[in-house]
Amino acid sequence: MSDAGTAPRGVGVVVVAAGSGTRLGAGIPKAFVNVGGRRIVDWAVDGARAVPGVVHVVVVVPPAHVEMPIPPRRDVDVEPDPELTEALYAGAAADRVPVTVVAGGAERSDSVRAGLAALGTDIDIVLVHDAARCFTPAAVYERVIAAVVAGDRAVVPGLAVVDTMKVVGPDGLVVYTPDRSRVRAIQTPQGFARVALEQAHASGVHASDDAMLAEECGIPVRVVDGDPLAFKVTTPADLDQAHKLLASAPTLWVIGGLPGTGKTTAGRVLAAEEGATHLRVDSIEVALLGAGVDEVTSEGYAALYAVARDQLRLGGSVVADLVNPIPLTREALRAVARDAGASIREIQLVCSDAAEHRRRVENRAADIPGHRLPTWADVEARQFEAWPESVTIDTAGLDVEAIVRQIRGRVPEGRG
Numbered sequence: 289m290s291d292a293g294t295a296p297r298g299v300g301v302v303v304v305a306a307g308s309g310t311r312l313g314a315g316i317p318k319a320f321v322n323v324g325g326r327r328i329v330d331w332a333v334d335g336a337r338a339v340p341g342v343v344h345v346v347v348v349v350p351p352a353h354v355e356m357p358i359p360p361r362r363d364v365d366v367e368p369d370p371e372l373t374e375a376l377y378a379g380a381a382a383d384r385v386p387v388t389v390v391a392g393g394a395e396r397s398d399s400v401r402a403g404l405a406a407l408g409t410d411i412d413i414v415l416v417h418d419a420a421r422c423f424t425p426a427a428v429y430e431r432v433i434a435a436v437v438a439g440d441r442a443v444v445p446g447l448a449v450v451d452t453m454k455v456v457g458p459d460g461l462v463v464y465t466p467d468r469s470r471v472r473a474i475q476t477p478q479g480f481a482r483v484a485l486e487q488a489h490a491s492g493v494h495a496s497d498d499a500m501l502a503e504e505c506g507i508p509v510r511v512v513d514g515d516p517l518a519f520k521v522t523t524p525a526d527l528d529q530a531h532k533l534l535a536s537a538p539t540l541w542v543i544g545g546l547p548g549t550g551k552t553t554a555g556r557v558l559a560a561e562e563g564a565t566h567l568r569v570d571s572i573e574v575a576l577l578g579a580g581v582d583e584v585t586s587e588g589y590a591a592l593y594a595v596a597r598d599q600l601r602l603g604g605s606v607v608a609d610l611v612n613p614i615p616l617t618r619e620a621l622r623a624v625a626r627d628a629g630a631s632i633r634e635i636q637l638v639c640s641d642a643a644e645h646r647r648r649v650e651n652r653a654a655d656i657p658g659h660r661l662p663t664w665a666d667v668e669a670r671q672f673e674a675w676p677e678s679v680t681i682d683t684a685g686l687d688v689e690a691i692v693r694q695i696r697g698r699v700p701e702g703r704g
């Protein structure tokens with residue numbers, strides 16, 4: 289158990305995905321049903337591994353699926369670089385969180401026990417999460433973890449109920465009506481000091497959630513705020529809701545590339561057409577310098593991530609206009625989208641005609657007061673690593689309308 293107020297050694301998440309999905313009736317295990325181009329279990333695993341503090345995810349699947357491929361982990365160098373701020377690393381480590389796949393059991397509690405047994409020994413806080421609650425926001429995980437770190441041994445997220453509740457007997461007659469203001473609909477992730485969860489499961493009995501087993505051992509269970517987005521995909525109507533949710537999610541458009549490739553011109557038009565916020569890193573950097581920051585390295589990017597996250601969380605789409613030169617900055621932007629439940633579209637603009645590119649760089653006028661425009665030599669010397677996750681659009685000979693048409697037509701929707 290972690291002592292009150294001490295930092296945990298490690299948080300592990302057991303994602304239970306071994307159910308059959310009888311009520312959904314999809315003909316395949318529910319966690320393997322596709323939503324927005326990905327399996328329900330992939331959404332859930334990605335959500336769990338992106339939570340700060342999580343160091344291991346165990347996903348529990350039906351025995352026949354134990355060889356399932358895990359969503360790819362990208363190779364990103366996240367070794368701290370003293371030149372870069374912490375914020376640049378935020379989320380970049382998510383793809384490095386190891387994922388172990390194990391076979392589940394006949395009942396949910398059997399599957400939880402299988403997952404618990406596979407967690408690393410460095411884990412002292414365990415979250416048990418239903419794969420079926422695949423769009424649970426990071427904030428719910430964070431509230432649960434914070435309460436366990438603060439000393440609670442068992443913590444569950446819950447929502448107030450809107451209907452009047454009745455406890456009904458086997459004869460169909462109402463036994464009593466609980467005071468609705470004291471009733472909560474309980475969600476996952478449910479968080480535990482590891483020893484408490486092990487104690488709760490030691491009897492080997494079954495329960496519809498893990499907290500109930502803890503209650504039976506006399507362990508106090510705290511309820512923190514849940515979130516409607518943590519709904520459980522159970523019936524076809526829930527699956528419909530999941531599809532609709534994705535269709536209405538905001539988009540983070542990332543328009544990257546060297547100076548002079550057309551990012552700002554295209555980004556402005558795209559933002560206007562999409563009703564999105566245009567976030568231009570050049571403007572932020574000039575503002576930081578104007579406000580007294582001596583030299584800007586990663587600060588402008590860090591500020592852009594924060595503002596983008598706020599906009600996306602409010603449901604507004606964002607066009608991020610920045611060079612985005614290295615895997616680290618690209619990962620950080622994916623983490624922003626992931627945190628906000630937004631989709632991401634990554635576009636790299638290039639100009640294959642060097643003469644035209646040079647003309648653009650040398651002939652443009654500064655449109656941000658105080659902005660020192662890069663020279664052609666600066667552009668030629670600029671570091672820019674391969675960006676395989678992006679769609680590349682060659683802007684040579686294209687006007688802005690044609691560039692935006694290509695952006696819209698060619699860029700597949702991805703996840704953060």
Ligand SMILES: Nc1ccn([C@@H]2O[C@H](COP(=O)(O)OP(=O)(O)OP(=O)(O)O)[C@@H](O)[C@H]2O)c(=O)n1
Nearest residue numbers: 304305306307308309310311394395399419420
């Ligand atoms: N033997 C089981 C049963 C359930 N679960 C998981 O527990 C979570 C909550 O269960 P539920 O939503 O009821 O899923 P199913 O059991 O698959 O659905 P149904 O009850 O409709 O068959 C799901 O993520 C499910 O995959 C599990 O890992 N092992």
Ligand SMILES: C[C@](O)(CO)[C@H](O)COP(=O)(O)O
Nearest residue numbers: 396418474475476496497520
């Ligand atoms: C754990 C749970 O999601 C909390 O609400 C729920 O009890 C799972 O029950 P299910 O019957 O396995 O869906």
